[in-house]
Amino acid sequence: MLKRSLIAGLALTFLSGSSFAATEITWWHAMGGELGKKLDEIVAKYNASQSDYKVTAVYKGSYPETMTAAIAAFRAKQQPDIVQVFEVGTGTMMAAKGAVYPVYQLMKDTGTAFDQKAFLSAVVGYYTDADGNMLSMPFNSSTPILYYNKDVFQKAGLDPEQPPKTWEDVETYSKKIMSSGAAKCGFTTGWISWVQLENFSAWHNKPIGTLQNGIGGINAELTVNGDLQVRHWTNLKKWQDEGLFEYGGPAGGNDAPPKFYSQECAIYMNSSASRAGVIANSKDFKVGFGMLPYYSDVQGAPQNSIIGGATLWVLKGHGEAEYKGVANFFTFLSSPEVQADWHQYSGYLPITEAAYKLGQDQGFYAKNPGSDVGIKQITLNPPTENSKGLRFGNYVQIRDVIDEEFQNLLAGKKTPKDALDSVVTRGNKLIADFRASNG
Amino acid sequence: MQTKRTVFGNRLLPYALLLPQLAVTVVFFLWPAAQAILQSFQREDAFGLSTAWVGLTNYTDLLQDPSYLNALKVTAIFAPAVTLLSVGLGLVFAASLDRLVRGSRVYATLLVWPYAVAPAVGGIMWWFLFNPTIGLLPYLLAMVGYHWDHALQPTDAMILVVIAASWKQVSYNFLFFMAGLQAIPKSMIEAAAIDGAGPVKRFFTISLPLLSPTTFFLAVINLVYAMFDTFPVIHATTGGNPAQSTNILVYKVFVDGFIGLNLGSSAAQSVVLMIIVVALTVIQFKWVERKVTY
Numbered sequence: 001m002l003k004r005s006l007i008a009g010l011a012l013t014f015l016s017g018s019s020f021a022a023t024e025i026t027w028w029h030a031m032g033g034e035l036g037k038k039l040d041e042i043v044a045k046y047n048a049s050q051s052d053y054k055v056t057a058v059y060k061g062s063y064p065e066t067m068t069a070a071i072a073a074f075r076a077k078q079q080p081d082i083v084q085v086f087e088v089g090t091g092t093m094m095a096a097k098g099a100v101y102p103v104y105q106l107m108k109d110t111g112t113a114f115d116q117k118a119f120l121s122a123v124v125g126y127y128t129d130a131d132g133n134m135l136s137m138p139f140n141s142s143t144p145i146l147y148y149n150k151d152v153f154q155k156a157g158l159d160p161e162q163p164p165k166t167w168e169d170v171e172t173y174s175k176k177i178m179s180s181g182a183a184k185c186g187f188t189t190g191w192i193s194w195v196q197l198e199n200f201s202a203w204h205n206k207p208i209g210t211l212q213n214g215i216g217g218i219n220a221e222l223t224v225n226g227d228l229q230v231r232h233w234t235n236l237k238k239w240q241d242e243g244l245f246e247y248g249g250p251a252g253g254n255d256a257p258p259k260f261y262s263q264e265c266a267i268y269m270n271s272s273a274s275r276a277g278v279i280a281n282s283k284d285f286k287v288g289f290g291m292l293p294y295y296s297d298v299q300g301a302p303q304n305s306i307i308g309g310a311t312l313w314v315l316k317g318h319g320e321a322e323y324k325g326v327a328n329f330f331t332f333l334s335s336p337e338v339q340a341d342w343h344q345y346s347g348y349l350p351i352t353e354a355a356y357k358l359g360q361d362q363g364f365y366a367k368n369p370g371s372d373v374g375i376k377q378i379t380l381n382p383p384t385e386n387s388k389g390l391r392f393g394n395y396v397q398i399r400d401v402i403d404e405e406f407q408n409l410l411a412g413k414k415t416p417k418d419a420l421d422s423v424v425t426r427g428n429k430l431i432a433d434f435r436a437s438n439g
Numbered sequence: 440m441q442t443k444r445t446v447f448g449n450r451l452l453p454y455a456l457l458l459p460q461l462a463v464t465v466v467f468f469l470w471p472a473a474q475a476i477l478q479s480f481q482r483e484d485a486f487g488l489s490t491a492w493v494g495l496t497n498y499t500d501l502l503q504d505p506s507y508l509n510a511l512k513v514t515a516i517f518a519p520a521v522t523l524l525s526v527g528l529g530l531v532f533a534a535s536l537d538r539l540v541r542g543s544r545v546y547a548t549l550l551v552w553p554y555a556v557a558p559a560v561g562g563i564m565w566w567f568l569f570n571p572t573i574g575l576l577p578y579l580l581a582m583v584g585y586h587w588d589h590a591l592q593p594t595d596a597m598i599l600v601v602i603a604a605s606w607k608q609v610s611y612n613f614l615f616f617m618a619g620l621q622a623i624p625k626s627m628i629e630a631a632a633i634d635g636a637g638p639v640k641r642f643f644t645i646s647l648p649l650l651s652p653t654t655f656f657l658a659v660i661n662l663v664y665a666m667f668d669t670f671p672v673i674h675a676t677t678g679g680n681p682a683q684s685t686n687i688l689v690y691k692v693f694v695d696g697f698i699g700l701n702l703g704s705s706a707a708q709s710v711v712l713m714i715i716v717v718a719l720t721v722i723q724f725k726w727v728e729r730k731v732t733y
Contacts, residue, residue, distance in 0.1 A: 437703075
């Protein structure tokens, strides 16, 4: 009797144990606030949809914090399965061949259906190796667009339905806005390096480095001191002196959004993912959306803008079952429903054609004018070697160098040519360091 | 001199009593320090997949790196400025309060308050007050015709970090000076007063010389604070900007090591910093403690 109940008990424990033994998958990410809540909602939906795997999403702070946390964890052999890494960390992740499980390989090894062509080419181009294989899973990609204050445009006697198309427009509109007293400053921008150098160059089909902006190999070097870039930085300095342009600070440019929200500056360039914030903070005025400006005399402009944001990298050192789960989760994440929902909520780009199409069918873009400017801009033309993206080692620090030299320019300590020349010398030194430690 | 020797009956007991402290020192100081020294001779990729010995390259690179030399220069301005301002203000507050008969407790409490605030919070507060776009002080400064912009002007940025870093340290210095002033015999001050010395003369000829051990002690402590503990202040206010004009040595260790993932260089920088701390400690014990006494 006793024996039998013991066996029954054991069997019961075993059974219940196995039915609860869903494989655990850990995902470290950098989405705080509202975006984090939305992400948790997506994960909960996935966990409820099946019982084999359980994804746990952990917020690890800012992008650099998340990336360094994952690297430290890898060194301590405690790495998560999935980590979200911002686009400038791509070079570092790619070079870490022993640490990263390329997504195309993961999908092949686990026998999961995976069609690279379903993704937007501008997104895929950034994250593929020289052979065109996708290394990480796109999740939240964005691209810079132009926001403008329709009320101020009206007051200044400009057409509130016409955003500035060219840099010449930006200059004349800004002058008109300031002289009419409609606003104190013409324009401001977030992310100097991303918007006014990297995207600026891609948008004009100009390279910022050799070997397809570094995508072609680790021996690439920066060439951001081209004539057009010098011309643009010269103008930015001139516009700052005239008050048309106000600087919003380094990195993301924390001071830029308040300048636009408080109606001090009439035009504002920043990520398409700033859309939710712009709408929430512009209750007192109407906002218009436009594509980035270009110089009308430059051949090949406008080309297409490049992305920012982050992708999901899979780290090595886990079991086969876990990787099966990761592949399964990725399939769920890139499904049109999940992607369309995430994109419409956050302002990030829909990363697949299907998600974009779904949004069109749902009538989202008709109801929310301007919400598709980013995707139209990034798919304006098929990407060229100059507008596919960029990838350099140590690019996180190179961004800092760009910020510093831009500050030297605005403070009047360096000429535009000198500032960009130092970006090239200092940047190439960082790339060489990276090559030395990863060679 | 009185002997501080204690004699233990059991031979092992003193070692056993020392053990916990030794263990803490080994685990939290000696081990990481040894690792830093080891790493400073290596070049490693971020993930630790490949390590190469490079000898002194990391150190020689530092000496040729203009941004490191800049950080040295910035620290050489920043640390003495913070020390001067916070020690000076601490002394001024303590001396004024010492003369106060009524309400001195209230003032003392208020003056000590900032010390309880976390440096990062203090940094954020000053960042808000001085923010060129939304801050109160640039608005007031604009009224008197000064265009404040620490996002672009190195001098403005330096003033901001010096004020933000000194702010909480003033409380600490104030406490020490207050205690020092209380320890001065009242009879000496009274005798001087009877001899006809005014309050200013009494302060400079009696109080200040008697405070000199306190002042020297605080100078070293504040210098160490400014060089090593101001990381959160820099991080919360300027982040070393504009163009590295407020990038002090300890902040550069963080940026190069944790953001830039250049572990070899970051380790070499920490070793240099460690040498500076050791030097400052030696100065304090050998020189300040012995020579500046009356």
